[in-house]
Amino acid sequence: MISSTWTRLGSTSGVYKSVPRYTNKADATVRFDFTGTKIRIIQRTNIDNKKAHVTIDGVEETFGPFKNQFQTLVYEKTGLENKRHTVVITWSGSGYSNTPDAIDIDENGELLDPSETPETPEEPDNVLVESLKLNKETLELGKGTSEALIASVLPESAANKNIKWTSSDSEIASVDDSGNVIAKSTGKVTITAETTDGSNLKANAEVTVKEEEVDNSKGILKLTTTTGDLHEYDLTKKEIEKFISWLNIKGEDKPYYEFKLNVTTGNIHSRTEYIMYDEIVSFVVDEY
Template identity: 25%
Template sequence: MATVGQQLTAPETGWKRYDTTDSGFNFSGDWQTVKNSDLPSGNYYDGSMLFTSSEGKVAFKFFGTKLRIITDANTDHSNKVQITIDGIVSEFSTAVAGMYQRLSFEKTDLELSIHEIEITNLTDTVFGFDAIDIDEEGYLVEPVGHCLLRITMTDSSEREYELTSDQISQFIDWCNRTVGTGNAYYAFDKTYNVGEFKDRKEYLMFEQIISFEVMELTK
């Protein structure tokens, strides 16, 4: 079993990995992408990593009981990275001998529920955020989004969903087709609303939709 400070290039049994390119991560501040192809010896998970040299922050939510943070490391990297889990603050360092895909932080005794995480670089030196590992049966919670989609059905009932702009575009693309072509239904993921479900979706039939309205939320 891997311990903090060791290289971990793949999730161990009982864990699964999410790359920083996943839409569940919310980055703020100055972050840049570095790829394996940019460095002769680059060995980032899934070919790339995001890094900041200022007080960049990444926030996300996940459902599960355990968390591992996979980072880049070097002696000139940040020695003060703050991680907040459900309001409880800890710190870890990445200022150690050079290593790709380093297990830099681990928490394994969380309750089985949705947890809110914030990671902040507290220095003006490099912090490289490569991936996270969580429970094999857990999941990264997708952000609710900034738009409200209101759909009117043939029975005059209405459905509402908070979605990202990309999700709205996907729905419009699905609607914008000839009757009788494409999938007959559209699935909306509602897992983020109810943590006790591993998966929860609502399916709407194309032929039962009369109209829809898209409204941008103020917050």
């Protein structure tokens, strides 16, 4: 498990299990790999241990203390990512020797042979779609309107979630790549969502297109202005809704609202009244 140019001592009292490795040669190294989140190195120390250097995953770390005693914690690193790590101890001096004798790692950690190339994790298999559903199985649209269908794909880990959308009759209703259904003419049509990852799953929605109902209801819009004047306009429901929408945004698109009136007085056949937003005090709608 350990790659080393160091020498194994014979039985030596005061060290872990009495059989350490040591070196007194410059640039001699010990390398080992391990898995886990922490490492502790224990050894005999002396005043010359400051000539020893330890690196973990290529980063040099502090190595010490340097007083003369046995079984001393000289290096500790915690909070590591739980993966494979590489440790190298290098002796840069001569004279006194450097004598590591114990390595402590996580209980479920493992010392690894540094000469072995780590196995490359296998790529996960291509996960196919297992379930395809639409938010609606039936849809009713007025001619000229549109609505989006939403496809739900499971599992979340599916490699390819792209959906192909088709219509059984694009002249009645078409569908775009995002599932937006556009009603074109009256009739019935089937919109199909289909997976494209090879799982061959499909989901259908039955769409009925009807003539759009025309709302012919009308009302009298009565406006009171800051001058106290009352203005009355005979409008369709859509025209009244358009005025209220303009009022709700406080006339931001334009400061006035136009009311076009039919007039049959003399040579005048039409009239446009402009009501400023700031002039409106209140309004009432009488529907009929």
